[in-house]
Amino acid sequence: MRKITIIGAGQGGLQLGIGLLAKGFDVSLVSNRTAAQIAEGRVMSSQSMYDMAVGYERELDLAFWDDTCPPISGVHFRAGGSDGVTLIDWRSPMRAPGQSVDQRIKMPAWMAEFERRGGRLVIADAGIPELERYAAESDLVVVSTGKGEIGALFERDAERSQFDAPLRTISLTYVHGMKPRADFSALNISVNPGIGEYVNFPALTHTGACDIINLECIPGGPMDRWNEVDSPAAHLRLAVELIREFFPWEAERCEALRLTDDLGTLVGRITPTVRKVVGRLPSGAAVMGMADVLVLNDPITGQGSNNASKCAALYMDAIVRHGDRPFNEAWMQKSFETYWDYAKWVTRFTNTHLLPPPPQVLKVFAACGQNPALAAYVANAFDDPKSLSPWYYDADEADRFIESFAVAA
Numbered sequence: 001m002r003k004i005t006i007i008g009a010g011q012g013g014l015q016l017g018i019g020l021l022a023k024g025f026d027v028s029l030v031s032n033r034t035a036a037q038i039a040e041g042r043v044m045s046s047q048s049m050y051d052m053a054v055g056y057e058r059e060l061d062l063a064f065w066d067d068t069c070p071p072i073s074g075v076h077f078r079a080g081g082s083d084g085v086t087l088i089d090w091r092s093p094m095r096a097p098g099q100s101v102d103q104r105i106k107m108p109a110w111m112a113e114f115e116r117r118g119g120r121l122v123i124a125d126a127g128i129p130e131l132e133r134y135a136a137e138s139d140l141v142v143v144s145t146g147k148g149e150i151g152a153l154f155e156r157d158a159e160r161s162q163f164d165a166p167l168r169t170i171s172l173t174y175v176h177g178m179k180p181r182a183d184f185s186a187l188n189i190s191v192n193p194g195i196g197e198y199v200n201f202p203a204l205t206h207t208g209a210c211d212i213i214n215l216e217c218i219p220g221g222p223m224d225r226w227n228e229v230d231s232p233a234a235h236l237r238l239a240v241e242l243i244r245e246f247f248p249w250e251a252e253r254c255e256a257l258r259l260t261d262d263l264g265t266l267v268g269r270i271t272p273t274v275r276k277v278v279g280r281l282p283s284g285a286a287v288m289g290m291a292d293v294l295v296l297n298d299p300i301t302g303q304g305s306n307n308a309s310k311c312a313a314l315y316m317d318a319i320v321r322h323g324d325r326p327f328n329e330a331w332m333q334k335s336f337e338t339y340w341d342y343a344k345w346v347t348r349f350t351n352t353h354l355l356p357p358p359p360q361v362l363k364v365f366a367a368c369g370q371n372p373a374l375a376a377y378v379a380n381a382f383d384d385p386k387s388l389s390p391w392y393y394d395a396d397e398a399d400r401f402i403e404s405f406a407v408a409a
């Protein structure tokens with residue numbers, strides 16, 4: 001039986017580990033936190049996931065929250081100023097709903113499920129000596145430690161990394177009491193150009209259905225005030241104040257908010273980075289990176305957990321198809337390129353939203369307000385950002401694209 005060791009009990013590592021167990025592999029999974037520590041810890045993400053990514057969980061009988069997690073049924077996109085005037089405003093249901101299950105619920109449940117299905121869960125903070133040992137004992141070591149420091153083992157890919165500093169200060173607030181939308185539950189995206197973005201959607205947390213407020217604040221700008229916050233209550237107050245000031249069209253929904261729990265807040269910054277797939281240990285042994293270790297994006301477009309699920313599905317397929325052959329560097333490279341062929345579009349989509357929008361994107365968004373079929377197409381692209389190319393990135397293609405919808409309408 002081939003032995004695989006995976007480092008990191010997140011979306012990528014757990015999904016891959018559980019998937020490989022079903023295919024008859026001997027799988028060990030190393031986590032630097034126990035299930036209880038994750039469950040009782042701080043929120044880590046807003047983890048909105050769409051149909052394709054949740055579909056891979058369903059294939060492994062891991063979508064335990066389909067009946068309890070409130071659906072994210074569509075997308076509502078607005079761009080406007082602090083005066084409350086929105087110049088872009090379009091909305092559409094999505095083909096299939098998305099969902100956001102607090103990782104503090106999902107990961108502990110999956111850790112238990114991993115063990116129940118025969119996996120070996122090791123609680124350890126894996127450093128270089130541990131990786132050397134796992135590499136000597138295993139046919140393959142996969143490093144899925146997200147933003148963990150050990151990811152630095154993988155060289156930054158300068159050609160594929162567009163930025164070398166964070167473009168947003170990110171704040172999360174998990175709340176109860178948000179007034180529901182009148183039409184459908186949605187991934188609500190509001191942009192105040194040059195200042196930041198407010199994204200919110202329903203989710204499931206320890207205390208039941210909730211809403212998650214994501215504020216993306218341009219560093220040094222008027223929303224980047226999180227260093228003033230000294231308590232969970234102050235965090236919530238600032239979130240509401242920023243929504244009132246910069247996204248007034250959403251303020252009415254936020255009049256009676258309360259935190260889900262004192263650990264339902266997070267502030268941080270991410271430097272979007274692409275890394276090379278092979279990590280070289282001092283002994284010369286090679287380990288393979290996955291998901292956020294290799295393709296780390298700002299959460300502005302809510303794609304990281306989706307990426308991790310898709311990466312896990314692709315890696316599982318590549319590992320199974322490789323049969324008894326050695327998991328050498330050439331295979332790692334080839335497997336990653338298959339993933340990058342998809343993930344590069346997610347990175348491009350996300351990085352595009354971190355910069356002032358190109359004219360063709362504004363044009364398409366304006367047209368979405370007039371054309372429900374076009375709006376539906378763009379809403380569904382959150383499930384598959386690859387479907388936005390080439391027109392999202394090319395003015396002529398965008399014109400042709402809009403025209404094709406006009407003919408069909």
Ligand SMILES: Cc1cc2nc3c(=O)[nH]c(=O)nc-3n(C[C@H](O)[C@H](O)[C@H](O)COP(=O)(O)OP(=O)(O)OC[C@H]3O[C@@H](n4cnc5c(N)ncnc54)[C@H](O)[C@@H]3O)c2cc1C
Pocket residue numbers: 007008009010011012013030031032033044045046047048049124125126127144145146147148149150170171172266268290291292293299301302303304305306307308
């Ligand atoms: C504020 C914020 C909002 C987000 N919102 C969304 C969203 O709406 N939609 C979306 O799709 N994505 C979102 N993301 C991104 C998403 O959470 C990540 O992309 C996803 O969790 C990555 O999965 P992963 O398996 O690569 O890593 P992770 O989920 O980070 O898991 C890595 C695991 O490895 C463990 N670990 C780290 N180092 C070690 C070590 N040395 N030894 C052992 N274990 C270790 C960690 O404790 C962790 O449990 C958001 C991220 C942030 C920060």
